[in-house]
Amino acid sequence: MIIARILILLPLVSANKPQFPLGIAVYANPEFDICHRDMRAVMETRDLKFFNSVIDKTRIYSWPLKNFKSDIESLHNSPLFQLVRKMPKGAALHIHHKAMVNTDWLYLQTYRTNLYVCDKHNHLSLKFFKTPSNDCNWQALYERRRNPLVRQVLEDRIRRQMTMLTEIPDRSDTNVLWEKFQNIFTFLRSFLNYRPLAEDHFYQGLLELYEDNVMYVEVRSGLQKLYDLDGKIYTTTETVNILHDVVTRFKADHPDFIGAKIIYAKSRDMDHDELRSFLHETVELKKMFPGFIAGADLVGHEDAGYKLKDHSSLLLEVSNWTDFFFHAGETQNFLLQPTNLQIAIRHNAKRIGHAYSITKEPDTLRELKEKNIPVEVCPISNQVLGLVSNLRNHQAAILFALDIPVVISNDDPGLWGAKGLSDDFYMTLMSILPMNANLYSLKKIARNSIIYSTLSENEKAAALDSYEKRWQQFLINVTMPFCDYTQVMYSWLTLDRNTW
Template sequence: MQRVVNSSFILLVVALLVCSVYSVDLNEFLAQRERLLAEESSRILGGSVILNADEQLVNNVLMAAKTLEFDQSFSTLDFIPADHYFLAKPAMLQSEVFQFIQQMPKGAVLHIHDIAVTPLEFIINDASYRPNLYVCTPPQDPVFFQYASSAPANLLDCQWTLVADKREQEGPEQFDSWLRSKLSLFTLTPQETYPNINSVWTAFENTLIAGSGIITYAPVFTDYFYQGLQSFYDDNVQYIEIRTTLPQVYNLDGTLMDEVQVTQLYKDTFDRFKNDNPDFSGAKIIFAPLRRADSATMTKYVELASQLKAQFPDVVAGFDLVGQEDLGPPLKDFLSQLLAGAVDPDLHYFFHAGETNWHGTDMDENLIDAILLNTTRIGHGYAIAKHPSVMDLARSNGVPVEVCPISNQVLSLVADLRNHPAAMLFTNGFPLVISSDDPASWEAVALSSDFYMAFMGLAGKKADLRTLKQLAINSIMFSAMSTDEKNAAMAEWQKRWNSFILNKYNEYKTKHNQI
């Protein structure tokens, strides 16, 4: 009997010891878990931002809406950033988080292209109704437009017809719908219409060719960019940097303007808009010709960039190269020309680099050449996660990545934005800015569409007002503005931010009868 009691007693003691050890281990485990979560929260982009009491209340409202949207998506498996933008846009427009972001002062847009700055409504409802516009429609895209006092010489595969006559024959509604289809990539069947990256890029370039004939007509050119600035200003953006090929702007008689004259047009338009809107912080251009060029042409491009920078120091920010990166040529093919340009201390580079899914190729290694060429920012940088040494250099040198989520999705780099590699940049507090690239081409809302997709799809469920605030601050601090210009822009942004927070705070108090 004694042996049985002792045995039972021993088992009881062992059980208690196990429970005690388990209890201690569990508590320590949970404490470690909280420490890791706190560490991750501090490392996320904006993690070091301190919110005041009013911002904290507004943040609670924002995060309630964001959490609800996430929780509903968990049950329905219908998450807006996981769908193609063309299909997700209607739901996005209804999102309370999107509407919050629309009203928020977002600072600056630093990566956007000339032919897709302005909403298509301006071209369709205004520019295309102006007299003397002709259209030439070959059997295959692209179509061509040109303003002229009389019909231009026929192209090989088509004849020029007055748009006014064609619109009258087909009916305004039908013609305008057709025109939109030639200027936009939008379709309700994106996967079928654009089965791979080359097909969507071909279609994309066709829309840009079609639009350019209308936009580069001198009287339209200045109105187009004025309306583009207006669309971003209305979206609570206060500063813009536009990448431009400096296209040949033409007059009705067919005479062409040179690059200096076109740059002057930009300056005049920017000055006019700022005069009409004194709280607008301004705009600059980045000369960005096509990368598909030979060495002699590239030498001329770099020399022209230096010349324009010297002649228009307050308008020209620097130099870049554009075009589908996968089709090259890579930056390393022009190192002699680009290194020669780097001798000019006033000429800054803003290279597209790593806008590709490939790894270990000339295309993604553009990131290495861009950082060694002392690029001021990295355009897209989609492949940067595959180049940790470039990431380290970029972070230490304060070189941000210009992330354009919707562009990367529409142009077939990523289907579900939760899988965008910039998600890792967010979680590690990497220097980055959000931009919209070519919003008119996919009918996005200025900058707000990309801000929403980044906040919901890339930044994760727990990213909050601190992340949005840091993104806005980054956009000004990483801009090409001078120090004085940045200080003035930050003061203006802070004023707008304070007003936004106060309005949101009052909305909440009114809604809950707490005034």
């Protein structure tokens, strides 16, 4: 068994000293002796003996240097990734609705009935109709596929418009990458807004997270209006109801899944009137769905020039009625003052998405820490969209060193082939955390995701208790192959969890 070989090869670590500095400090419990030697072997996952003995060290060490998109298959086949995939992850707190699901699943949905395709200005559009409208030269997709001369080219084009994976992996022009990125969402909009598909898509997104051992999720969604074949257009409130029903159904099917909330997110390039309407709509939705609508966010390419300071007065109008979870600092351009990060902190954002440029703003960084505002770090997204080429240089390393609260999330995993949170956890361990980091460092990050979620205090306590049980079961599962069963059960029953 490959995991067994990993554990045998991994070295021992001290049972008592901190394994990670400052806020990620983790202490091993000397009273917890599940096959103590092998248990401590599980903790340590970064020693060179592991790389020498199990996987070619040079190739593993090249992964942070490569763009994530260039070597996904090898990464997913690595034994260490498989170990990370098995561990409980806590919550995904920064993920976008339309990019939750893997591209293979999305592509299979293009075989649904009543789907039409339009080719205009060398860009495809997909939409469901009972009878196609005349706003474009809509053709039944199944009929186009029947023509062998166009089928393969057409299918390749559809796949290319669904994913970042088909692009040159090491392209570093952020404007080009963002244009491609935003075009994917434009392409998916009319396709995924078909109500039957929208329901299945959201359910599938929850399922992919659940299968990656994620317990809870807060999804950023534009809450775009859904439609039916008969021409019905659903209101935003109706759309929220539909998504809420999907979560209810998913929880009924998976009772150990804690749940999901929506962060209502719109583009920051709205004009004054549009933004006021959006913010007040968020307040009303939060009143109608207090346990489902978490708050608001403004998203988009920061380098395009849209600034939070332009909206400060409107944000202040509703700040007592809703919470903010701003994207800010997803840029290398920190010259314009005040920065989006400064405005986000002034408006008491509950969490800040990315904050990649914050290490260039010492005063802002100090204020962030004083207010205990967590940063949602999405390392693979930052690499794919050109903020950092080598993940060893990711600015989150400084946040960890300074004891800034951090949660790791996946942003748009479906667009680049990531599996739930595991890829971002894995790359954080391999590339960003210090060399003495281990699985318990990832455990601390996972616990952070529950602590800094919008769950109530009682819900957080219950979620943390559930997480501990899953974590202990995870440890038993990975050590069971070489542990004496009675020793495992004795350690399990006598464990003092408060010391972990």
